[in-house]
Amino acid sequence: MSSDSTTGRRPERLFTVAAGPLRGAVLLALVRALLAAGAALAVGALVDGVADGGAVTGALVVLGVLVAARALLAMAGPLLATTIATRVERRLRRRVLDAVLDVGPWTGRRTGEVVGRATEGIDAVGALAGTFLPQLVGGMVVPLGLIAVVAVVDWPTALVLAVLLPLVPLLLRLLERRFASVSARYRATADELAARFLDGIQGLRTLKSLDRSEAYGDELARASDRLRSETMALLRVNQLALLAVDSLFTLGTVVAAAVMAGWRLSSGAITVGEAVALVILGVLLIEPLTGIGRFFYVGAIGRAAAAQVRELLALESSDPGADDPSLPPGAVRVRSVGYAYDDGTEALSDVSFEVAPGERVALVGPSGAGKTTLAHLLLGLLEPARGSVGVGGRSVLVSQRPFLFHGTVAENLRLADPDASDDDLWAVLRAADLAAVVEARAGGLDGQIGERGLQLSGGEAQRLAIARALLADADVVVLDEPTSNVDLETEARIRQALDRLMEGRTVVVIAHRRSTIAGMDRVVALEGGRMTAGGPT
Ligand code: ADP
Numbered sequence: 001m002s003s004d005s006t007t008g009r010r011p012e013r014l015f016t017v018a019a020g021p022l023r024g025a026v027l028l029a030l031v032r033a034l035l036a037a038g039a040a041l042a043v044g045a046l047v048d049g050v051a052d053g054g055a056v057t058g059a060l061v062v063l064g065v066l067v068a069a070r071a072l073l074a075m076a077g078p079l080l081a082t083t084i085a086t087r088v089e090r091r092l093r094r095r096v097l098d099a100v101l102d103v104g105p106w107t108g109r110r111t112g113e114v115v116g117r118a119t120e121g122i123d124a125v126g127a128l129a130g131t132f133l134p135q136l137v138g139g140m141v142v143p144l145g146l147i148a149v150v151a152v153v154d155w156p157t158a159l160v161l162a163v164l165l166p167l168v169p170l171l172l173r174l175l176e177r178r179f180a181s182v183s184a185r186y187r188a189t190a191d192e193l194a195a196r197f198l199d200g201i202q203g204l205r206t207l208k209s210l211d212r213s214e215a216y217g218d219e220l221a222r223a224s225d226r227l228r229s230e231t232m233a234l235l236r237v238n239q240l241a242l243l244a245v246d247s248l249f250t251l252g253t254v255v256a257a258a259v260m261a262g263w264r265l266s267s268g269a270i271t272v273g274e275a276v277a278l279v280i281l282g283v284l285l286i287e288p289l290t291g292i293g294r295f296f297y298v299g300a301i302g303r304a305a306a307a308q309v310r311e312l313l314a315l316e317s318s319d320p321g322a323d324d325p326s327l328p329p330g331a332v333r334v335r336s337v338g339y340a341y342d343d344g345t346e347a348l349s350d351v352s353f354e355v356a357p358g359e360r361v362a363l364v365g366p367s368g369a370g371k372t373t374l375a376h377l378l379l380g381l382l383e384p385a386r387g388s389v390g391v392g393g394r395s396v397l398v399s400q401r402p403f404l405f406h407g408t409v410a411e412n413l414r415l416a417d418p419d420a421s422d423d424d425l426w427a428v429l430r431a432a433d434l435a436a437v438v439e440a441r442a443g444g445l446d447g448q449i450g451e452r453g454l455q456l457s458g459g460e461a462q463r464l465a466i467a468r469a470l471l472a473d474a475d476v477v478v479l480d481e482p483t484s485n486v487d488l489e490t491e492a493r494i495r496q497a498l499d500r501l502m503e504g505r506t507v508v509v510i511a512h513r514r515s516t517i518a519g520m521d522r523v524v525a526l527e528g529g530r531m532t533a534g535g536p537t
Contacts, residue, residue, distance in 0.1 A: 014306055015129050017091045018084040022133060025080040028073060029138035029288065030145050035070040036284050037149040039063055044153075044277030051272055085130030092122045092309060099313050116194030117312055121187070121305040128302020135291045136299065142288040150281050153274050157260040161285060164256055168249055168289050175241050176300070182237055183300040186230040187308060193223045238297040246293065250286050257282025323380065324390030330357030330475040330506040331392040332378065338386035339373055347373040348529045350387075355506055357392070357475070360519070361534075362511040365526035371510045374526070375478050378508060393475030398501070400480045402465030409438050409454070410445040412464065416472035424471065432467035432497040434460065459490035466497040477501060479509040481516055 015022065042063040049056040096118045143165050151158035200207065200216050207213040261275040270278070292299075327333060332355035339348040348370045355361050363371045376382045377389045379397050396416075404412055413425050425445055429435040438447065442454040449456065449464075456464060469477065479498070486494070511517050524534035 014092065014125060014309070015088060015133065018087040018129055021080050021083045021087070022129070022137075025077070025084065025134035026137045026141055028076055028080065029134065029142050032070050032073050033142040033284065033288065034145055034149070035066050035073070037146055037281060039066040039070070040277045040280035040284065041149070041153070042066060043280060044271075044273035044275075046273070047276050048271050048273030081130040081134065083130075084134070085126035088129040089122050089126035092125060093118065096122065096309065096312055113191050113195040114312065115198055116191040117305070117308050120190060120194070121309050124187075124298075124302045124305035125309055127298050128306065132292075132295045132299035132302060135288070135295050139288040139292040143285055146281060146285050150278065153277055153281070154260075154264055154270050156269075157257065157264065157278055160256055160260055161253065161282065164253060165285070165289075167252075168292075171244055171248070172241065172292065172296070175237070175244065175296075179234075179237050179241075179296075179300045180304075182230075182233050183297075183304040184307075186227075186234050186301065187304040189223075189227045189230045191308075193220070193227050196220055196223050234297055234301070238300075241293050241296045244293075246290055249289065253286050254279070254282050257285075323394070324392060327390050327392030328357055329393035331355065331390075332476060332506060332508065333390040334374075334377075334387070335389075336387035337374075337377065337384045337389055339370075339377065339382060340385055346529055348377075348526075351526070351529075351531050352387075353524050353531070353534055355508065355522075357506055358504065360502065360507040360509070360521045362509055362517045362520040362523045363526065364511050364517065364523055365532075368528075369526040370529040371526055372480070373529075375480065375508065375510055378476070378478055391476055394472065395476040395478055396469045396472045396474035398465055398469050398477065398479045398498075402461055402468075404449055404456070404461055404464060406448075406450045408446045408448055409442055409464075412449060413445075413468050413471055416468045420471055428467040428470040431470055431500045432463040433493055434463050434467060457490075459486055459494055462494050463497045466494070466501050470501050474505070476506045476508065479507060481509055481512050 042059050045059040046056055046063065048054075049059055147158050147162050147165070150161060197220060200220060207216050257279050261270070261278040264270045264278075265272065265275040324333070334351055334353050337348055337351045338346075340346050351370075351374065353361075363374060365371055373382065375397070377384055378391060379395050380389075380391070405415070409429075410422075410425055413428065414420055417424070422445060426435060429438055437456075437460060438444065438454070442448070447454050479502075507520075509516060509520070511520070517523055522534060525532045
């Protein structure tokens with residue numbers, strides 16, 4: 001995906017659906033920390049009470065209540081994390097599905113790659129939202145609350161700790177630079193593996209027939225080995241983050257708290273109990289920050305995945321569509337069009353022609369000339385890189401290999417027009433000479449198509465696709481003429497159904513045979529992406 005197609009759009013907000021529970025999780029962390037701080041103060045009071053030989057029951061009761069409350073609240077943490085992750089994942093799955101369905105199969109990405117992003121990638125974003133994000137925000141908010149408690153006991157100690165604390169995020173940012181490239185590499189390797197795996201399954205028959213399945217298996221093994229080493233690299237950096245935060249910081253904070261407490265105690269500013277409380281508070285301060293370190297890899301992987309998911313969602317806005325309201329229905333205008341695929345292949349350059357409503361045009365040329373690319377531009381499935389493509393009204397594709405979904409006859413037809421009545425369906429089935437077949441072999445419109453249901457021959461599937469196109473009632477029909485050899489009777493029936501479809505409509509057909517060209521009003525000839533005949537005179 002080129003970056004220019006996404007400029008001007010705000011990046012997708014991925015976490016707003018879980019804003020409530022996210023706030024809850026941070027609040028929970030803060031409340032638990034304050035309960036612990038209260039417990040630290042209670043311990044201090046207890047120590048002082050013992051030292052003075054006074055009553056300690058009150059302090060003990062308070063301590064017990066605080067510790068119990070904190071333990072009870074601990075149970076809410078995982079619950080909130082799951083809620084956040086589930087909400088974010090559910091929403092993202094929907095959005096990704098919508099985006100992918102909207103763009104169609106021309107996302108310019110391999111199916112496996114898209115599947116990888118939509119499954120594992122979204123899981124990673126969910127973990128980021130549920131596990132890491134509350135840690136991160138909590139790691140910033142909770143220490144502030146704790147330092148406030150320290151300040152109540154002894155403000156100079158609070159001051160020293162407040163200066164020490166911001167060092168941790170700084171350290172982590174430094175590490176993150178290094179991490180960013182490692183985790184992006186990890187995601188890319190994981191996607192590659194998913195893509196290969198899916199390709200392998202989809203192409204299993206081809207691989208088997210070519211006797212290549214074993215070699216492909218080896219390739220998959222190599223891809224998963226690469227993933228393993230990337231995972232190790234990721235964990236190594238994570239260990240480094242842990243080590244840095246843990247050792248350096250833990251030690252620094254506890255030592256600072258202890259030294260301050262000792263100094264203030266000896267100068268008589270605080271009691272023994274308060275000194276003890278200060279040291280405990282110092283230890284508490286570290287907890288939220290080591291939490292960030294512990295889940296650092298979740299954050300890093302999640303962020304790389306989030307970037308990829310955002311990229312998928314951004315595809316939605318680039319939905320081209322060639323519909324041009326300024327043109328009369330059925331008119332087609334192609335002006336100086338150029339198109340290059342992502343890999344740099346120049347499929348079309350400087351192609352111009354016009355088609356009047358009701359005209360029939362044959363696209364001809366050798367394989368690779370750019371006929372399919374031009375057809376996809378007319379259908380609005382691709383967007384021209386240069387020039388413009390305009391179509392008046394709706395266009396519909398009838399391809400060589402029509403896609404029929406598992407489902408009923410009616411469902412397959414209503415894809416073209418969800419509001420069509422049963423009568424409408426029967427009308428187009430009759431026009432495609434399929435009504436008798438559907439009645440006799442499927443038992444009606446609700447008969448299933450596919451493995452367990454109505455088995456359609458190639459010619460019948462083709463005619464069902466034509467019936468569907470008829471139902472779409474488009475102004476422009478783009479037709480990829482079947483190349484496979486069908487018997488004469490089948491061909492005659494397809495021909496007849498097509499004639500009904502083409503009647504009164506503009507037709508652009510990718511023609512493979514001379515006989516087809518004969519029936520056309522005009523021929524647009526392509527070679528190497530350029531027009532050799534049929535342009536404006
Ligand atoms: P035709 O339909 O006339 O056989 P195409 O429009 O399919 O020609 O292809 C035109 C050129 O674009 C060819 O060089 C082909 O290899 C290339 N091409 C087609 N589809 C893709 C794609 N998805 N990615 C990269 N190159 C492509």
